[in-house]
Amino acid sequence: MTSKSRDWALKLYETLLDQLNDDNNAVTKELFPCGEHHLQRLRAAISSAEISTQLDDSIKVAHEQMFRAYRSSQSNLCWRRLYTDACILRSLSEFSSLENASQAYTPVVRCISRLDQAIIIAGPAGEGRLELILDTIVSMQASIRPPVDATTPSNFFRLSPLVVPSATSSTHIPALPDQPSLTSFVTKYSRTPFILRGFLNDWPARNDHPWSSIQYLRSLAGMGRLVPVEVGQDYRNDDWDQRLMLWDEFLDTLSRQEGNKHSAPVIYLAQHDLFKQFPALRDDLIIPDYVYASPPAPDGYPMYSPPANDDQLVINTWLGPGGTVSPAHTDPFFNIYAQVVGRKTVWLAPPETSPYMYAYSSASDDTSQPHHPAANNTNPALSNTSRVDVFVRLEEIDTQFPHFREHVVPHAMCATLEPGDLLFFPPGWWHAMRSEETSFSVSMWF
Structure with missing residues (x-):
């Protein structure tokens, strides 16, 4: 993993940081209903020496709050937004810190999978966030090669029909x-x-x-x-x-x-x-x-x-x-x-x-x-x-x-x-x- 291959991730990270620190930004305003504490915690995590731990905590809290809001039939948009941005920032942070290309496969896959979690669990919420995540995944995939033993058992699914018993119908x-x-x-x-x-x-x-x-x-x-x-x-x-x-x-x-x-x-x-x-x-x-x-x-x-x-x-x-x-x-x-x-x-x-x-x-x-x-x-x-x-x-x-x-x-x-x-x-x-x-x-x- 060369320094050049991480430049795009660092630039995107900084762009999202600027957006997150702008209270007048429409996307950032969607985080306000979560409460000042959670927004400030997310902002603080980005500049912290323990960024990984703190962003992981934000992801965990957002997930718990999404579940509670769903169960009580309340809006969970702000928590979906918090979960989405925390996942993006966490993956960009981890990806940007990688040094050795020969050891990059597992952590890069972890970064990609975390971005998929944002899609699956949170929607993802936020204008343009889905497109941003998909583009980020493609860029991360381009930086790695599959391990040698990543083989497909067969090229096509084996289709062998079962005997179909009669159903309860007329x-x-x-x-x-x-x-x-x-x-x-x-x-x-x-x-x-x-x-x-x-x-x-x-x-x-x-x-x-x-x-x-x-x-x-x-x-x-x-x-x-x-x-x-x-x-x-x-x-x-x-x-x-x-x-x-x-x-x-x-x-x-x-x-x-x-x-x-x-x-x-x-x-x-x-x-x-x-x-x-x-x-x-x-x-x-x-x-x-x-x-x-x-x-x-x-x-x-x-x-x-x-x-x-x-x-x-x-x-x-x-x-x-x-x-x-x-x-x-x-x-x-x-x-x-x-x-x-x-x-x-x-x-x-x-x-x-x-x-x-x-x-x-x-x-x-x-x-x-x-x-x-x-x-x-x-x-x-x-x-x-x-x-x-x-x-x-x-x-x-x-x-x-x-x-x-x-x-x-x-x-x-x-x-x-x-x-x-x-x-x-x-x-x-x-x-x-x-x-x-x-x-x-x-x-x-x-």
């Missing part, structure tokens, strides 16, 4: 022979689920930039990237957990898991905006025009309103091995679900079956306890996850959930999505997913 999700026009989608087809077979076959993700290629997924991210993963097959289970994991390690683990169906624990990247971290990945999609059609609220879900962001669109990715399950639950938005890699079985039931879906009760009001994803802390009246495992035999369900067979099964639908298929279903519909092999999917809420 009919198939209809597959339309042709793509509906926007007008017909809004007036007719947006009311009920449907599948468009092969709709994604022209996507770059299915052709020039195949998402089934581990080598491609590794190369577009670069070294040192961090992603959030779920540990365990089903988030209703007591042994389910979440953690952050290096992207390269996740891809290696995923490849090994597909070769060993009984490996444990199952690692799953679920409902994550991977495009925010890897913008080039979004270029591999062709967003369907349907997401911009503004369909009216369906009869069975009159409380519908689109996502509150500027695009009125939320896009998430799902990547995991065969056997991973998303239990039956509801979402408040229209959903277009794109199956890019692998096969996935989908179970659906309409909103009117809700009284017989045996949803989990709302979570406790004790905010000191960790959030259980099967309960709904923010709106207990809309607890949205079912206790019924819809992918087992009905005989296993009848004893514990006696009304499910009579009131849900006659209205439920099921289908297996093949690579390239697109699924649509309206808000309020119960849906469960099970990966039959390594699966990479994209959900689009609108």
Whole structure:
């Protein structure tokens, strides 16, 4: 690591320091609600001989306060801002202090991973902060080389479909022979689920930039990237957990898991905006025009309103091995679900079956306890996850959930999505997913 290679980091560090010390700067003003103490502590840390320890303390405090604000339904913007800037400054400080290029790989990866934490945990908050972080990551990656033993187990995911047992449904999700026009989608087809077979076959993700290629997924991210993963097959289970994991390690683990169906624990990247971290990945999609059609609220879900962001669109990715399950639950938005890699079985039931879906009760009001994803802390009246495992035999369900067979099964639908298929279903519909092999999917809420 030469002095010249650190110049850009030092200049950026000084620019951010000047900004942070300017009370009239709009970005700095966003930190004011955190309190004078925390802002001054951050400023003091930057000029302290113990900058690493003090910035680590600021990151820890901001993270704790973000969690408390979320649990109490209060704004956590200032704490997200504090967390973001503390992570950026901490990584720039550590990177700038490196001297020996031959020993730089591990600390540089640590700096990059900390910047990913700012993206994953804090948003990141602040005008232009995401772009700044992504540019900084690219510059840091350019300064290092991977270790000699950083090899990929295989070039492509091994896709070996499991036997698909019958689900607790009475009919198939209809597959339309042709793509509906926007007008017909809004007036007719947006009311009920449907599948468009092969709709994604022209996507770059299915052709020039195949998402089934581990080598491609590794190369577009670069070294040192961090992603959030779920540990365990089903988030209703007591042994389910979440953690952050290096992207390269996740891809290696995923490849090994597909070769060993009984490996444990199952690692799953679920409902994550991977495009925010890897913008080039979004270029591999062709967003369907349907997401911009503004369909009216369906009869069975009159409380519908689109996502509150500027695009009125939320896009998430799902990547995991065969056997991973998303239990039956509801979402408040229209959903277009794109199956890019692998096969996935989908179970659906309409909103009117809700009284017989045996949803989990709302979570406790004790905010000191960790959030259980099967309960709904923010709106207990809309607890949205079912206790019924819809992918087992009905005989296993009848004893514990006696009304499910009579009131849900006659209205439920099921289908297996093949690579390239697109699924649509309206808000309020119960849906469960099970990966039959390594699966990479994209959900689009609108």
